Amino acid sequence: MPEGDTVFLTAHRLHEALAGKTLTGGEVRHPRLAAVTFAGRLVTEVVPVGKHLFVRFDDDRSLHSHLRMDGSWHLYAPGERWRMPGHHARVVLVAADREAVGFRLHDLDLVPRAREGRYVDRLGPDLLVPQWTPAHQAEAERRLAARPDRAFGLALLDQSVVAGIGNVYVNELCFLVGTSPHAPVSDVPEYVRGEVLAKARELLWDNRLRVARTTTGSTARGSRHWVYDRARRPCRRCGTPVATTRLGDEPEARTSWFCPRCQPAP
Numbered sequence: 242m243p244e245g246d247t248v249f250l251t252a253h254r255l256h257e258a259l260a261g262k263t264l265t266g267g268e269v270r271h272p273r274l275a276a277v278t279f280a281g282r283l284v285t286e287v288v289p290v291g292k293h294l295f296v297r298f299d300d301d302r303s304l305h306s307h308l309r310m311d312g313s314w315h316l317y318a319p320g321e322r323w324r325m326p327g328h329h330a331r332v333v334l335v336a337a338d339r340e341a342v343g344f345r346l347h348d349l350d351l352v353p354r355a356r357e358g359r360y361v362d363r364l365g366p367d368l369l370v371p372q373w374t375p376a377h378q379a380e381a382e383r384r385l386a387a388r389p390d391r392a393f394g395l396a397l398l399d400q401s402v403v404a405g406i407g408n409v410y411v412n413e414l415c416f417l418v419g420t421s422p423h424a425p426v427s428d429v430p431e432y433v434r435g436e437v438l439a440k441a442r443e444l445l446w447d448n449r450l451r452v453a454r455t456t457t458g459s460t461a462r463g464s465r466h467w468v469y470d471r472a473r474r475p476c477r478r479c480g481t482p483v484a485t486t487r488l489g490d491e492p493e494a495r496t497s498w499f500c501p502r503c504q505p506a507p
């Protein structure tokens with residue numbers, strides 16, 4: 242799964258490229274949407290909500306998509322050769338000076354804007370709203386506490402608790418507060434849960450326009466993460482080799498990286 246900041250940056254780039262422009266062509270390569278045409282339609286805005294992306298048009302319709310594990314959007318100059326095979330393309334949006342191509346997109350749908358909620362109503366507070374308020378924070382804390390027996394790492398991944406966190410941030414956030422991702426939510430003190438959510442907002446917001454995400458503050462290659470994807474390398478705090486575990490039930494389980502000394506098992 243992409244992190245919320247990846248979806249945010251994708252939407253930002255699409256918005257910069259297409260908003261306010263009238264499309265000259267385009268299509269959706271999905272059986273149910275094969276008859277849809279975009280020629281003559283004006284793109285009003287491109288908006289991320291959690292990990293969902295909406296391209297909104299002037300006829301009040303909204304094109305929904307989700308990147309899941311493997312989706313991506315590319316921008317090209319007219320006639321430029323695509324960097325992925327054409328048979329992976331799901332959406333093509335053509336403006337006079339730009340072409341946006343969505344590869345391996347999931348959950349494609351074209352809905353009236355008023356019905357976007359079917360995809361996002363169940364989400365927890367979106368960590369990348371322009372203003373993260375105490376009300377957002379309190380609601381996220383309430384949702385996090387609702388299932389006290391669940392593993393803390395899994396609760397953070399649940400988009401109905403808080404929207405935007407993926408596996409990279411789960412690993413990094415658990416390290417930052419010295420908690421095992423396997424610890425039950427109830428074992429994590431309330432103030433630490435609050436810290437994690439505030440930190441999640443801070444990190445995602447700081448990274449929302451960055452290509453190379455950093456959670457350590459360093460942008461140098463190889464030093465951008467505390468534990469994520471650092472198996473057997475020394476913990477940046479205590480030098481203990483970073484270990485891995487599986488979080489969740491197979492086949493959906495994720496690999497988690499953690500420091501056995503800084504984040505003792507429950």
Ligand SMILES: [Zn+2]
Nearest residue numbers: 476479500503
């Ligand atoms: Zn350590």
